Amino acid sequence: MLCLENIRxxxxxxxxxxxxxxxxxxxxxxxxxxxxxxxxxxxxxxxLVNVVSGVHRPRSGRVIIDGRDVTRLPDHARAAWISRVFDxxxxxTAPELSLADNLALAMARGGRRRLRPALTRQRRxxxxxxxxxxxxxxxxxxxxxxxLFSAGQRQSVTxxxxxxxxxxxxxxxxxxxxxxxxTRARVLELTVRMHDRLGCASLMIxxxxxxxxxxxxxxxxxxxxxxxxxxxxxxxxxxxxxxxxDIIAGLGDAPTDRQLLAx
Amino acid sequence: xxxxxLRRRLAVSVLAGALGLVAAGCGGSGGxxxxxASSGDPVKVNIxxxxxxxxxxxxxxxxxxxxxxxxxxxxxxxxxxxxxxDPSLVQSIARNLSRSDSSLIAVIGTPAVIAMAQQDSRHPxxxxxxxxxxxxxxxxxxxxxxxxxxxxxDFIDPARLLDELAQVSPAPKxxxxxxxxxNENSQVWVAALRKAIKARPGLSLREATIAGSADVQSAARSxxxxxxxxxxxxxxxxxxxxxxxxxxxATNSIPLYLTSGVATTRGVLATLGPSYAELGSAAGDxxxxxxxxxxxxxxxxxxxxxxxxEVNPETLTALHLTLPATAR
Amino acid sequence: MHYLLTxxxxxxxxxxxxxMGIYLVIRIRQDFDLTVDxxxxxxxxxxxxxxxxxxxxxxxxxxxxxxxxxxxxxxxTLHLAFRVPVILAGLVxxxxxxxxxxxxxxxxxTSLDAGAGLFGGLSGLAPTAxxxxxxxxxAAFALVFLAGVSLLxxxxxxxxLRATGVNVGMxxxxxxxxRRSLALCLALANAGAGLSGALIxxxxxxxxxxxxxxxxxxxxGAVLLGELVARPGSASRVGxxxxxxxxxTVLYRAILVGALRAGLEATDLDGITALxxxxxxxxxxxxxxxxxxxxxxxxRAAPGARSSPPVRSTASRRPxxxxxxxx
Numbered sequence: 001m002l003c004l005e006n007i008r009x010x011x012x013x014x015x016x017x018x019x020x021x022x023x024x025x026x027x028x029x030x031x032x033x034x035x036x037x038x039x040x041x042x043x044x045x046x047x048l049v050n051v052v053s054g055v056h057r058p059r060s061g062r063v064i065i066d067g068r069d070v071t072r073l074p075d076h077a078r079a080a081w082i083s084r085v086f087d088x089x090x091x092x093t094a095p096e097l098s099l100a101d102n103l104a105l106a107m108a109r110g111g112r113r114r115l116r117p118a119l120t121r122q123r124r125x126x127x128x129x130x131x132x133x134x135x136x137x138x139x140x141x142x143x144x145x146x147x148l149f150s151a152g153q154r155q156s157v158t159x160x161x162x163x164x165x166x167x168x169x170x171x172x173x174x175x176x177x178x179x180x181x182x183t184r185a186r187v188l189e190l191t192v193r194m195h196d197r198l199g200c201a202s203l204m205i206x207x208x209x210x211x212x213x214x215x216x217x218x219x220x221x222x223x224x225x226x227x228x229x230x231x232x233x234x235x236x237x238x239x240x241x242x243x244x245x246d247i248i249a250g251l252g253d254a255p256t257d258r259q260l261l262a263x
Numbered sequence: 264x265x266x267x268x269l270r271r272r273l274a275v276s277v278l279a280g281a282l283g284l285v286a287a288g289c290g291g292s293g294g295x296x297x298x299x300a301s302s303g304d305p306v307k308v309n310i311x312x313x314x315x316x317x318x319x320x321x322x323x324x325x326x327x328x329x330x331x332x333x334x335x336x337x338x339x340x341x342x343x344x345x346x347x348x349d350p351s352l353v354q355s356i357a358r359n360l361s362r363s364d365s366s367l368i369a370v371i372g373t374p375a376v377i378a379m380a381q382q383d384s385r386h387p388x389x390x391x392x393x394x395x396x397x398x399x400x401x402x403x404x405x406x407x408x409x410x411x412x413x414x415x416x417d418f419i420d421p422a423r424l425l426d427e428l429a430q431v432s433p434a435p436k437x438x439x440x441x442x443x444x445x446n447e448n449s450q451v452w453v454a455a456l457r458k459a460i461k462a463r464p465g466l467s468l469r470e471a472t473i474a475g476s477a478d479v480q481s482a483a484r485s486x487x488x489x490x491x492x493x494x495x496x497x498x499x500x501x502x503x504x505x506x507x508x509x510x511x512x513a514t515n516s517i518p519l520y521l522t523s524g525v526a527t528t529r530g531v532l533a534t535l536g537p538s539y540a541e542l543g544s545a546a547g548d549x550x551x552x553x554x555x556x557x558x559x560x561x562x563x564x565x566x567x568x569x570x571x572x573e574v575n576p577e578t579l580t581a582l583h584l585t586l587p588a589t590a591r
Numbered sequence: 592m593h594y595l596l597t598x599x600x601x602x603x604x605x606x607x608x609x610x611m612g613i614y615l616v617i618r619i620r621q622d623f624d625l626t627v628d629x630x631x632x633x634x635x636x637x638x639x640x641x642x643x644x645x646x647x648x649x650x651x652x653x654x655x656x657x658x659x660x661x662x663x664x665x666x667x668t669l670h671l672a673f674r675v676p677v678i679l680a681g682l683v684x685x686x687x688x689x690x691x692x693x694x695x696x697x698x699x700x701t702s703l704d705a706g707a708g709l710f711g712g713l714s715g716l717a718p719t720a721x722x723x724x725x726x727x728x729x730a731a732f733a734l735v736f737l738a739g740v741s742l743l744x745x746x747x748x749x750x751x752l753r754a755t756g757v758n759v760g761m762x763x764x765x766x767x768x769x770r771r772s773l774a775l776c777l778a779l780a781n782a783g784a785g786l787s788g789a790l791i792x793x794x795x796x797x798x799x800x801x802x803x804x805x806x807x808x809x810x811x812g813a814v815l816l817g818e819l820v821a822r823p824g825s826a827s828r829v830g831x832x833x834x835x836x837x838x839x840t841v842l843y844r845a846i847l848v849g850a851l852r853a854g855l856e857a858t859d860l861d862g863i864t865a866l867x868x869x870x871x872x873x874x875x876x877x878x879x880x881x882x883x884x885x886x887x888x889x890x891r892a893a894p895g896a897r898s899s900p901p902v903r904s905t906a907s908r909r910p911x912x913x914x915x916x917x918x
Binding site: 315481484487507509529 | 851
């Protein structure tokens with residue numbers, strides 16, 4: 001479903017600050033697979049996300065989604081197939097717009113936006129039904145500007161928005177990182193539920209090694225712009241966090257404090 | 264005398280003569296006040312206009328006609344520069360013209376006259392229908408200008424206008440005017456109007472100011488209910504917005520008099536002013552005199568003669584007024 | 592007093608379209624578009640020249656709107672193709688358009704032929720009737736434009752536009768091409784300017800090259816005043832937005848007209864504009880503080896001004912997590 005072929009991403013080419021963020025990366029994710037990704041800072045995780053979503057165009061290589069070569073498409077053109085959830089819980093929603101407007105924006109993702117009303121009674125009913133599944137009481141607050149909500153609520157809403165259309169790929173960029181433990185658990189549960197319901201591929205970057213092992217079907221470790229470790233099935237579930245730390249350290253990289261603490 | 268010294272003297276005198284001719288030629292083409300060109304040569308006249316406007320066209324045409332006929336059979340060539348109302352263009356045109364080789368420079372528009380006089384003290388400058396040469400510091404007095412600027416003025420004392428208007432039946436009592444305070448000419452005229460009104464008991468004055476022609480409509484509307492006669496002086500910004508003042512005057516049945524421009528705009532009752540064509544011709548006479556050798560320093564400014572009424576018959580019918588005999 | 596109302600409306604209503612456009616740019620896109628100064632003049636010039644050539648009024652007005660829209664698209668192109676910041680592109684346009692406008696007019700100013708334009712057939716009416724009919728016609732145009740833009744903002748396209756101003760990263764992630772949104776925004780704003788220019792020229796009877804000067808600044812003043820009065824709060828309350836544009840324009844004009852009637856010189860009006868702007872910004876900034884100090888009526892909750900989520904009485908709801916610091 002998602003294919004990355006020989007991706008090279010170089011920042012500031014030709015200048016003293018030139019850095020190769022992705023170095024000949026190859027990756028294939030079939031539909032329905034939930035992939036977690038860990039790696040130390042600078043390993044290229046964010047670059048991976050940015051190349052897949054279209055924010056950065058690679059120097060060379062191809063990005064193929066569902067058989068379609070999207071390498072040349074900008075990020076907004078890929079939104080039809082990719083739903084992205086950011087690490088900053090406030091980045092996924094428009095603060096001065098109402099909850100209903102945010103959801104309506106997501107509902108129109110991927111299709112041609114037309115001159116028809118964005119908020120109809122039907123859509124509002126749908127929104128309420130969807131929001132009710134969050135269990136946060138947000139279904140009663142459709143007209144409130146999203147700026148009034150807490151970070152956890154906003155990230156939950158962003159997750160919900162991600163599933164409102166039928167994405168081929170859920171792109172989750174450390175989306176649980178800035179949440180408190182209770183909210184984190186809730187949003188993670190929401191993520192897994194959504195993945196199962198949509199039947200899409202999911203790519204989740206996380207700094208929690210525990211999470212990377214427990215969640216999903218397949219685990220990738222990235223270092224120096226490449227995938228250096230790839231485990232699925234029992235190979236994955238039998239891993240421990242210290243195994244991962246060894247793998248990372250063994251490459252000469254250092255796991256971050258966060259990674260060590262999160263376990 | 265032997266042949267060599269004769270030949271030498273001949274050579275020297277021929278050389279001297281040639282040099283003398285060259286010198287005379289240089290002096291002539293350089294241009295100076297008090298023309299040194301011989302009386303058969305064509306006369307070059309620069310005309311410098313501040314902006315495009317009907318009034319400018321009228322003055323210019325009359326001036327040209329009179330100069331051409333007064334200087335005949337000499338040929339007169341004119342070259343016109345127009346600043347289109349842009350102050351920076353005014354400066355650069357003035358600079359350019361000060362370097363030209365024309366016999367005189369005719370200027371229309373007070374800012375243009377002032378700029379020209381500042382840049383050039385060589386050429387004779389003829390100001391056509393200027394408002395206030397003394398106030399504009401281009402002349403010491405109207406009778407004895409004292410510098411290189413002379414010409415004709417279009418200033419008619421508002422007192423004269425009020426006397427004329429007093430003969431309208433019914434006579435105006437609450438007079439109003441609209442003007443742009445940043446316009447020197449307008450300031451002078453309104454000050455004279457204030458003075459004239461003060462000297463006539465029973466008359467009052469209401470003023471409305473504008474910062475630009477976009478304000479004209481609001482200014483006119485602000486006078487409604489507070490005036491029975493509108494009298495507009497020589498103000499270019501208000502002139503641009505005459506249509507707006509006319510519309511307000513027409514709707515509210517207020518007699519509207521202008522001191523410049525045309526009376527054909529809807530709502531205008533009449534224009535009262537000098538004949539600009541006459542002022543242009545008079546300036547043409549002065550120009551011809553200067554070309555013939557008169558000095559601008561001692562040539563008095565020409566004043567307006569008669570007051571001309573130009574009446575809009577539709578407005579007159581709508582307002583049910585009786586105008587004095589001189590107006591008909 | 593009655594004059595204050597009619598004078599304000601006659602001077603203010605033609606400006607509603609351009610103020611709506613200015614609102615779109617400064618609030619929806621958080622940017623400044625100086626093109627409107629030139630577009631307003633251009634719209635007026637195009638309308639005047641069209642009418643004087645005998646074209647029917649609707650054609651003249653549509654031509655004015657189209658001219659404004661084109662100008663907005665040129666500014667957009669300058670920004671997108673040459674990466675000139677919108678502010679600079681707008682400044683360049685407003686300067687370049689001075690030449691264009693003079694060319695269109697053919698001379699620094701031109702009067703409308705008698706009887707031409709929207710209001711040409713109104714001569715001969717009593718003053719009050721005349722004024723109110725003019726006001727009705729102006730109001731019709733202005734309000735139709737306002738309603739049209741408001742409805743547009745409520746569509747999917749309009750929602751996308753609103754989103755790009757608030758959070759462009761998120762909008763892009765939702766598939767919104769923000770370059771198209773910018774083009775739409777500037778095209779709309781300058782179309783409004785063109786319409787305003789056409790209305791002004793027909794109302795005052797002449798077009799000249801300085802009509803549009805100072806439009807953006809006056810519009811910003813009107814927007815700030817309007818927000819003070821109508822408090823739209825979020826960009827979702829489109830009805831409130833339209834109301835604040837209407838209120839702001841009318842109030843702003845009323846202050847200027849009142850000042851003129853009170854005898855202030857027209858040249859002081861710029862100073863008054865500056866004072867209005869400063870006062871509006873200051874009050875906007877300090878209103879929350881003022882609200883705390885001054886006693887508030889008990890039963891009224893200020894719309895949209897809640898600072899913490901209200902407690903809901905739904906028993907079955909799980910307790911909310913501790914609200915974290917909202918960015």
